[in-house]
Amino acid sequence: MKPPDGLLATDVVQRLSDTHAEAFLADLRDAGYAAGTLQRRRSIVVSFVRWSRRRRLAVKDIDESCVAAFIGRVPRRSRTRDQVALERATLRRFLRHLRGESGSEAARPWMTIPYGFELERRYVDYLRSERGLTERSICVYAPFVRALLTWREGKSGSPGSGALDAPTVRDFLVERARNRSHSYTRLLAASLRSFFRFLHLRGETAIDLSASVPPVRTWRQATVHAFLSPDDVDRVVSAADRSTPRGRRDHAILLLLIRLGLRAGEVVTLDLGDIRWRTGEIIVRGKGRVLDRLPLLSDVGAALALYLRGDRGPSSSRRVFLRTWAPRVGFVGPAAIDHIVRKALARAGVRRTGRGAAHLFRHSLATRMIRHGASICEIAQVLRHRSQGATEVYAKVAFEALRGVARCWPGTGGAR
Secondary structure, eight states: OOOOOTTOOHHHHOOHHHHHHHHHHHHHHTOOOOOHHHHHHHHHHHHHHHHHHTTTBBBGOOOOHHHHHHTTTTTTSSOOHHHHHHHHHHHHHHHHHHHHHHSSGGGGSSOOOHHHHHHHHHHHHHHHHTOOOOHHHHHHHHHHHHHHHHHHHHSSOSSOOOOOOOHHHHHHHHHHTTTHHHHHHHHHHHHHHHHHHHHTTTTTOOOOGGGGGGGOOOOOOOOOOOOOOHHHHHHHHOOOOOSSSHHHHHHHHHHHHHOOOOOOOHHOOGGGGGGETTTHHHHHHHHGOOOOEEEEOHHHHHHHHHHHHTOOHHHHHHHHSSSSSSSBBBBBSTTHHHHHHHHHHHHTOOOOSSOSTTTHHHHHHHHHHTTTOOOOHHHHHTTOSSSSSGGGGGGGGOOHHHHHOOOOOOOSSOOO
């Protein structure tokens, strides 16, 4: 790969060195990795550095293909699956470290970046800067777009968006939505429409293909949300293991979900500065970048204080809840909160119904409120719904109140 004219010779021949490896390992050490883990990763990185020297690779030329070639140097049958996975994870992180050191991809204009990757990156920038989507929403949209680009390239064998047309969109949607849930299909369709509008706006496609994505039929309030009884909720709280740092962290997370009805994503993004101890408030970063103020209840505050003072530990991250294993940073996404909830339910012996996990407590809070006489307006305020229409579904679980207004079945001999 020939560098552009005028590039300094010293830039061309810069090789990977032990200095790069030691700087990377220092970053891992600062992130909280244990000594044994550091030793295993040191061995992998040092071997990769020596391998790259023998092939006279410059730092600027190290990319994913080099990582794949290094991992494939030894027959896979001579190593366990865990060993291969550790090598791949370590070297990918090392590659990100090198890119950060050299000023990322923009500092290497002569490198060939796959068109699909570049298109996805531009789309994500569009969602973030022009559409104002939150990181949680971007994490939902981007994988669908990546799947479309990968699928289309595999079908046509060429990168780019020129081969996209209505039949291609239909085939992808049908194939991808097969045996999937209604919610998944609805998000898939919404992501594709957004992406096709972006392509047309940027001149990548001659026509707006968003109209070729068929709507996913929905029925408002067709079902009753799954929820837990008050006794089951109390069992989950009582069964929490508060004898370990992880257990105390999970207990604080459960109380935020149960007492305040927070969404899983809102727990993930909770910042240290969002807890206002003096005023007894919590700032919640809700949907659409909206900031809401909720009261810091006494049991929730006590659980948070116990975790923050004794178990959270030092970290450069400002997130309230951190991983217990290195790197000591915040959770990647809401799925981590769902995992904590599923473990808590299993520990308490509570059987979960429906697809949700963390959201189950939000539904349970609303159900308890309406059964104790709270109005739809009051529930909407607690759950921070923008429209009371989103709260109306909880009226279906007020069974005793509904019996008083239900009309008798017309005619004789009918159902009673």
